[in-house]
Amino acid sequence: MKIIKTVCLLTIASILLISCGSKSDKKEIASVDPTTIYIKGTMDAELTAPPFVPAPVGNRSAKKLIVNMEILEEEGTMTDGVKYVYWTFGGSVPGSFIRTRVGDEVEFTLSNHPDNKLPHNIDLHAVTGPGGGATSSFVAPGHKKTFSFKTLNPGLYVYHCATAPVGMHIANGMYGLILVEPEGGLPKVDKEYYIMQGDFYTKGANGEKGLQPFDMNKAVKEDADYVVFNGSVDALTGDNAITANVGETVRLYVGNGGPNLTSSFHVIGEIFDNVHIEGGDMINKNVQTTSIPAGGAAIVDFKVDVPGTFIIVDHAIFRAFNKGALGMLKVTGEEKKRVYSGVKQEGIYNPEGGTIQTMPEDKNKKKVVVHSGEKPLAKKIADGKQVYMKTCFACHQAEGQGIPNAFPPLANSDYLNADVKRAVGIILNGKTGEITVNGKKYNSVMTKQTLSDEEVADVMTYVYNSWGNNKTNVKISTVQEVKNGH
Ligand code: HEC
Ligand SMILES: [Cu+2]
Numbered sequence: 090m091k092i093i094k095t096v097c098l099l100t101i102a103s104i105l106l107i108s109c110g111s112k113s114d115k116k117e118i119a120s121v122d123p124t125t126i127y128i129k130g131t132m133d134a135e136l137t138a139p140p141f142v143p144a145p146v147g148n149r150s151a152k153k154l155i156v157n158m159e160i161l162e163e164e165g166t167m168t169d170g171v172k173y174v175y176w177t178f179g180g181s182v183p184g185s186f187i188r189t190r191v192g193d194e195v196e197f198t199l200s201n202h203p204d205n206k207l208p209h210n211i212d213l214h215a216v217t218g219p220g221g222g223a224t225s226s227f228v229a230p231g232h233k234k235t236f237s238f239k240t241l242n243p244g245l246y247v248y249h250c251a252t253a254p255v256g257m258h259i260a261n262g263m264y265g266l267i268l269v270e271p272e273g274g275l276p277k278v279d280k281e282y283y284i285m286q287g288d289f290y291t292k293g294a295n296g297e298k299g300l301q302p303f304d305m306n307k308a309v310k311e312d313a314d315y316v317v318f319n320g321s322v323d324a325l326t327g328d329n330a331i332t333a334n335v336g337e338t339v340r341l342y343v344g345n346g347g348p349n350l351t352s353s354f355h356v357i358g359e360i361f362d363n364v365h366i367e368g369g370d371m372i373n374k375n376v377q378t379t380s381i382p383a384g385g386a387a388i389v390d391f392k393v394d395v396p397g398t399f400i401i402v403d404h405a406i407f408r409a410f411n412k413g414a415l416g417m418l419k420v421t422g423e424e425k426k427r428v429y430s431g432v433k434q435e436g437i438y439n440p441e442g443g444t445i446q447t448m449p450e451d452k453n454k455k456k457v458v459v460h461s462g463e464k465p466l467a468k469k470i471a472d473g474k475q476v477y478m479k480t481c482f483a484c485h486q487a488e489g490q491g492i493p494n495a496f497p498p499l500a501n502s503d504y505l506n507a508d509v510k511r512a513v514g515i516i517l518n519g520k521t522g523e524i525t526v527n528g529k530k531y532n533s534v535m536t537k538q539t540l541s542d543e544e545v546a547d548v549m550t551y552v553y554n555s556w557g558n559n560k561t562n563v564k565i566s567t568v569q570e571v572k573n574g575h
Pocket of ligand 2: 176208209210250251252258263
């Protein structure tokens with residue numbers, strides 16, 4: 090460009106000057122100053138709750154876009170039996186998805202429901218202006234406030250409440266995403282979804298029942314009890330899973346509300362074809378895991394080539410399997426053996442002579458003295474819980490709920506309640522092969538547990554006396570009978 094300009098200056102012939110001039114005009118249109126984009130007409134923004142997103146902007150012109158967002162403080166379910174009072178933008182966590190295009194003039198009205206207890210505001214990272222809108226949107230319960238802004242930079246942006254204590258408002262669920270599409274819109278895909286990670290801090294430990302208040306100390310220590318997608322443990326699993334068909338392209342708008350933790354966002358069994366790093370213009374290709382900072386976002390897309398359930402996780406993996414950061418993408422359609430064969434051959438590999446592996450035994454472990462008599466039931470249950478939290482919890486989970494498709498539930502388990510000796514045998518000997526628990530098939534391996542007879546009696550008594558099971562008191566003598574093959 091510089092060279093052309095120099096040529097222009099050096100050329101006296103006016104015809105040449107004109108042709109050079111028109112060239113540089115073209116360049117100007119491509120990188121047009123977004124503050125000067127002219128708006129044509131007004132429209133109401135479509136707002137959606139997760140995991141859905143509004144329709145793409147396509148090639149519509151820039152408009153005055155009316156956004157009406159209502160703040161609601163309401164009780165919701167974090168996981169089975171655990172309630173939490175969420176503070177929300179639009180009644181969901183994350184809040185309603187806002188979809189705009191570059192150059193739109195957004196007229197934003199924030200209403201604070203009269204039943205709410207606190208004032209709130211909104212800081213949209215897509216805003217160029219003080220506080221991202223926070224200074225103009227502070228609103229008490231029963232009031233509303235309107236401000237407007239022009240979207241200058243395309244990208245995917247987080248919005249959140251910025252009322253003190255800011256961390257607490259964010260920790261209670263006050264965040265969401267606003268997408269600013271470029272001129273002409275993002276490339277078309279078949280399915281689009283909205284996912285946002287957040288970390289939660291409760292007075293009780295993970296899984297502790299009842300209405301759990303926010304815990305400021307844990308939040309300051311960044312010691313999260315729950316790390317979840319879309320506000321609760323099962324928001325994206327089972328019937329809530331997102332879906333696609335084989336051959337389709339899927340785009341995920343992924344945000345991280347935090348307040349504290351960075352997400353190592355990963356879809357097990359997929360590779361992201363494209364990632365808009367940090368929600369901006371730069372596209373990285375063929376990515377396994379993308380890092381999404383608290384208060385940041387990413388746009389990822391990929392084609393689904395084979396059917397199956399693809400597990401969405403924060404690959405800081407204890408968060409996925411122990412704190413809730415696990416979702417599912419269910420893909421239906423025909424198998425494509427050329428891409429993925431499934432199991433081709435199966436056999437027993439058996440260097441130690443047994444089909445079931447044993448956990449290494451701790452030689453220094455004190456042998457528990459076997460009491461000839463039985464402890465009182467309450468003591469057994471308490472001791473059994475200790476064993477459970479050390480030994481079984483990692484697979485069967487805190488509430489015995491298991492993990493879909495991997496570890497069967499012990500809570501309300503028809504398999505467990507049908508046969509006490511069979512269940513004791515599983516603890517003593519391990520278990521492989523297909524079993525059906527509560528109508529669902531599992532075909533995996535439970536390793537042999539190295540526990541004393543008393544510990545087995547305790548843990549089984551705890552399990553049987555928890556989570557809706559049949560309250561069997563498992564005796565040490567029963568454990569010994571099973572051991573001796575009776
Ligand atoms: C390493 C993970 C793991 C650990 C640890 C583990 N289990 Fe299991 N458990 C499994 C798997 C996997 C199965 C299903 C096995 C199969 O598919 O054949 C299972 C099956 C069971 C079953 C029968 C199915 C049901 O849901 O009723 C019981 C009962 C059981 N486990 C109890 C326990 C207890 C009690 C402990 C702790 C002492 C324990 N498990 C530790 C993985 C584990
Ligand atoms: Cu707030």
